[in-house]
Amino acid sequence: MRFVGIDPATTTGFVALDEEGNVLVATDVRGEGKRIPGGISTGMLVSLENKVYNLLRPGDIIAIEEPAVHTQMAVTAGMIHGGLRSMIYRKELEFVDVNPQRTKGFVNRNQRVESSEKKKHVAAGVLEHYGFEHSSDNVADAYIIARIAQAVYRVKNGASLDLYTSYQQRIIQAILQPEAKPPKSKKGKSQTVKRPGKPAAAGSHIQNTEQTLLF
Secondary structure (H helix, E strand, O other): OOEEEEEOOOEEEEEEEOOOOOEEEEEEEEOOOOOOOOOOOHHHHHHHHHHHHHHOOOOOEEEEEOOOOOOOOHHHHHHHHHHHHHHHHHOOOOEEEEOHHHHHHOOOOOOOOOHHHHHHHHHHHHHHHHOOOOOOHHHHHHHHHHHHHHHHHHHHOOOOHHHOOHHHHHHHHHHHOOOOOOOEEEEOOOEEOOOOOOOOOOOOOEEOOEEEEOO
């Protein structure tokens, strides 16, 4: 059994840990092919997907980071994130999604810092918590995500939450027991139902319309 963390991007971070948390794989994955300005070509995307597919193993317990909100390369991010999830599906494996804020929060690095310092800030948290460091920011993030996969699996299978810090406990519980969103309703205006060609009269039938949206 391995615990795998994936940080999707044009250069994707991939980390696999054994059951004791020892690093088995820690690498950047980049597709080969013709580059295009501000995005990723089809050839590079397919190459990236194939490389990740070949890194996955039967029985892997996987966590993968979700796209960041308001990313500047939304289309490219969507292609990469969707493609990598397809690779996991093709391997007949399952995964949990990890919000980028939870990745940072798992090593207590949600504090506000300058944009240019964010990656170093998170890398310092990884080193402080686990003694792990890597030259690639993508791999450092993937390492945290792999640790989240490990923690979620262990707690789900009976391990005590007390093994983790309070901020890690909140993240584990949020993944295992996502808050159910109440259904939202959209109320329409009261409409008068009348026969064509005739004015509405007193006592006309009134119909209140309500549309329920399910998510």
